[in-house]
Amino acid sequence: MSGIVLRDVTLRDGLQLTGKPLPTGRKVELVRALLAAGVPELEIGSLARGDLVPPLADTLDVVAALTPEELDRCWVWVATPRHVQKALAAGARNVQYCFSVSDAHNNANIGRDTEVSLAAMPDAVRFALDAGGRIQLCLATAFSCPFDGPVDPDRVAAIVADPRTAGSCDVIVCDTLGQAVPSEVGALVQRVAGLADGRRIGFHGHDTWGQGVANALAAVGSGATLLDGALGGLGGCPFAPGASGNTATEDLLFALRPDWLTPAVLAGLVTEAEDLLGELGEPNRSRAAQGVRSRAAAFPWTAGPRD
Secondary structure, three states, X not given: OOOOEEXXXXXXXXXXXXXXXXXXXXXXXXXXXXHHHOOOEEEXXXXXXXXXXXXXXXXXXXXXXOOHHHHOOEEEEEOOXXXXXHHXXXXXOEEEEEEEOOHHHHHHHHOOOHHHHHHHHHHHHHHHHHOXXXXXXXXXXXXXXXXXXXXXXHHHHHHHHOHHHOOOOXXXXXXXXXXXXXHHXXXXXXHHHHHOOOOEEEEEEEOOOOOHHHHHHHHHHOOOOEEEEEHHHOOOOOXXXXXXXXXXXXXXXXXXXXXXOOHHHHHHHHHHHXXXXXXXXXXXXXXXHHHHHHHXXXXXXXXXXXX
C-alpha cells in the first residue's frame, strides 16, 4: 500500500520489558541497520525514569551518537515538557508526547491523572516548536485499560478535539493491551481522523489476541497513514498487565508491501530480528519470519509492490 509509513518501535516499546539490557553501541548499530534497510521512521527510546524502565536508561546516549540526518527519522517518547527540553537539548528532532486516555493507567505509567498530562501539553508543544522540532500526540489505552476496562470512545475524541493538543503534527491511537478488534479500530480511527484537523493519524497495536495485522489494516482503511511495529513482535508495557508484544514489523511489511520493500530486504529484517531476539533471549512472534524460514529464498511475490 503506497503512502503508508511503517515506524519501527523496537528500540523503545520493544525493549522496555526485556530483562537483558542492550548496550548503547548495539542500539546505535540497530538504528543504522533499520534506516539503511529503508524503514522510514524509528522510535529509538524513552525518557521514562531509568530506575523504572532500565532498558531505556541510555536513550540520551543513543541520541547523542546519531547524526542530525539520522535523527530526522527518529522519535523519542516523552511524558512531560521537561522531557521535551531534555530530548531536544541532546539533539533529538522529534518527540512523541504520550499519555493514557485512562486515568488509572496514566497514574500507573507516569504518575498523574490524564488531565494533568493534557494541561501540560501546550508547554510541551511550545518547547518542541521553538526548537524547530516536531511533536506527536500519543494516546495510550485508547481502547481498553488493564485497570478500568473498556475506554469510552467519547473520551478519546474529546482529547483529540481539545485545543490544548494543537500544534502536534500527528495523532497516534494506541491499542496498548492488544484487545481491540478491527471493527473497533476502524470506527475509532475514522472518528479521530475527522477531528484531527489535518494531522497525520497513526495506529500503534499489540498482537495479544492475534489481531495485530488485521487491526492495522482496519486503521489504514479508516484513514491512518502511520503504523507502529517491532521486530519479531517484541515488547509490551511494564504498566499494562496482560499485554503481549507489538505487532511484528515484518508482518506489517509483508501485508503492506511498501515501495522500498523487496524479498531480500524482508529477509534481511527477519535475520536482524532473529539476531536481536537471540541476544535478548526473547521469542520471535513474527508470522512472516516463519514464512521466510520455511520458503528459503522463494517468496509469494517477486518484484514491485502490490496495493
